[in-house]
Amino acid sequence: MYSVIIPAKNEANNLKKLLPELGLVMETLGQDYEIIVLNDAVSSRSKEELKKIKMKHLKIINREKNFGVGYAFKEGFSLAKGDTIITMDADQSHDPKEITKFLPFLKKYDMVCGSRYIPGSKFEMGLSRSIISRTFNKIFGILLSIPLQDFTSGFRVFKKKVMDTINLESNGFGIYIEIPIKSHISGFKLTEVPINYHKRGSGTSNLSYLKQGPEYGKVLIKAFFSKIFKNTPIRNKS
Ligand SMILES: Nc1nc2c(ncn2[C@@H]2O[C@H](COP(=O)(O)OP(=O)(O)OP(=O)(O)O)[C@@H](O)[C@H]2O)c(=O)[nH]1
Ligand SMILES: [Mg+2]
Numbered sequence: 001m002y003s004v005i006i007p008a009k010n011e012a013n014n015l016k017k018l019l020p021e022l023g024l025v026m027e028t029l030g031q032d033y034e035i036i037v038l039n040d041a042v043s044s045r046s047k048e049e050l051k052k053i054k055m056k057h058l059k060i061i062n063r064e065k066n067f068g069v070g071y072a073f074k075e076g077f078s079l080a081k082g083d084t085i086i087t088m089d090a091d092q093s094h095d096p097k098e099i100t101k102f103l104p105f106l107k108k109y110d111m112v113c114g115s116r117y118i119p120g121s122k123f124e125m126g127l128s129r130s131i132i133s134r135t136f137n138k139i140f141g142i143l144l145s146i147p148l149q150d151f152t153s154g155f156r157v158f159k160k161k162v163m164d165t166i167n168l169e170s171n172g173f174g175i176y177i178e179i180p181i182k183s184h185i186s187g188f189k190l191t192e193v194p195i196n197y198h199k200r201g202s203g204t205s206n207l208s209y210l211k212q213g214p215e216y217g218k219v220l221i222k223a224f225f226s227k228i229f230k231n232t233p234i235r236n237k238s
Contacts, residue, residue: 001031001032001033001034001081001082001083001084002026002029002031002032002033002034002082002084002085002086003033003034003036003076003079003080003081003082003084003085003086003160004022004026004033004034004035004036004085004086004087004088005036005038005073005076005077005080005085005086005087006018006035006036006037006038006076006087006088006089006090007038007040007069007072007073007076007089007090007154008037008038008039008040008072008090008091009039009040009041009066009069009090009206010039010040010041010042010043010046010203011039011090011091011203012039012042012046012047012049012050013046013201013202013203014090014091014092014200014201014202014203015037015039015050015053015060015090016049016050016052016053017092017201018090018092018096018201019035019037019053019055019058020053020055021096021097022035022088022096023035023055023056023057023058024096025096025097025099025100026057026096026099028100029099029100029103032057032082033057033082034057034058034059034080034081034082035055035057035058035059036059036061036076036079036080037058037059037060037061037090038061038063038072038073038075038076039060039061039062039063039090040063040065040066040067040068040072041063041064041065041066042062042063042064047062050062059079061075067171068171068172069172069173069175069176069206070168070170070171070172070173070174070175070178071171073087073168073175073179074168074171074175077163077168080160080163082160083159083160083161084106084157084158084159084160085156085157085158085159085160085162085163086099086102086156086157087154087155087156087157088154088155089154089155091200091201091202091203092198092200092201093197093198093199093200094114094154094155094195094197094198095195095196095198098114098155098195098196099157101193102114102156102157102193103157105157105191105193106157106158106159108189108191109189109190109191110158110159110161110162110183110188110189110190111156111157111158111159111162111179111180111183111188111189111190111191112156112157112158112190112191112192112193113148113150113153113155113156113180113190113191113192113193114150114153114155114156114192114193114194114195114197115148115149115150115153115192115193115194115195116133116150116153116195116197117134117137117149117150118149118150118192118194119194120194121194121195121196121197122194122195122196122197123196123197124197124198124199125197125199129207132209133152136151136152136216137149137150137151137152139220140177140181140216140220143220143224144181144184144185144220144223144224144227146180146181146184146190148180148184148190148192149192150192151176151177151180151181152176152177153176153195153197154176155195155197156179156180158183162183162186162188165186165188166179166182166183166186167182168182169219170215170218170219172211172212172215173211173212173215173216174212174215174216174218174219177216177219177220178219178223181219181220181223182223185223185226185227
């Protein structure tokens with residue numbers, strides 16, 4: 001069974017378009033599935049709009065409060081019933097049709113990460129954002145000797161056992177890098193597939209390198225030391 005987990009910060013306009021497209025793709029995969037949207041900071045108007053989406057297997061958790069994207073992911077993972085987890089952003093940056101590209105790799109790997117920075121990928125990002133993002137990603141790979149080019153992409157498919165094993169801490173954007181880093185350190189096999197990354201559909205960006213920089217730094221430093229001092233527990237269970 002597949003569990004699709006989508007964190008969202010008041011993304012009704014994007015979800016209205018994304019969810020029906022995603023539903024069509026999930027129907028073709030020949031397995032049970034569920035779609036769980038953790039939609040924070042919702043207005044009452046957007047809550048009403050989302051009620052109009054009538055889809056099988058869809059659960060939208062609307063909250064007026066916002067506990068952060070990392071918190072939303074963790075809640076999604078704890079609710080997931082599937083043995084395969086799919087994560088994607090709500091803002092139409094990720095094309096649901098690309099999910100089928102990821103799945104064959106689960107025969108050999110535990111986690112398949114959508115990457116904007118390997119041959120065959122495409123991305124619509126401004127030059128300065130692209131330079132900053134690529135630099136961050138290069139640093140993560142070099143410091144931790146992890147052979148990934150894109151640690152900050154939210155488009156991933158992985159086995160549920162990975163989430164049952166690693167202990168995720170970040171409540172904010174740090175979660176994006178914490179997932180592949182801790183999975184790798186815990187001995188799971190990771191690979192990347194190229195994706196076509198689009199600009200967000202509507203709404204404004206939540207991206208703030210001033211906020212995300214320290215969050216990434218915290219995850220990175222902890223992981224760096226846990227790699228050096230191998231006795232630092234990174235797994236919940238073995
Ligand atoms: N629940 C929750 N979701 C969030 C929060 N911040 C961002 N998200 C969601 O996480 C995903 C990634 O956030 P984005 O705002 O798209 O960040 P980005 O892709 O780096 O930047 P842009 O696409 O330019 O906005 C989107 O689906 C957002 O709606 C948050 O504080 N709470
Ligand atoms: Mg986005």
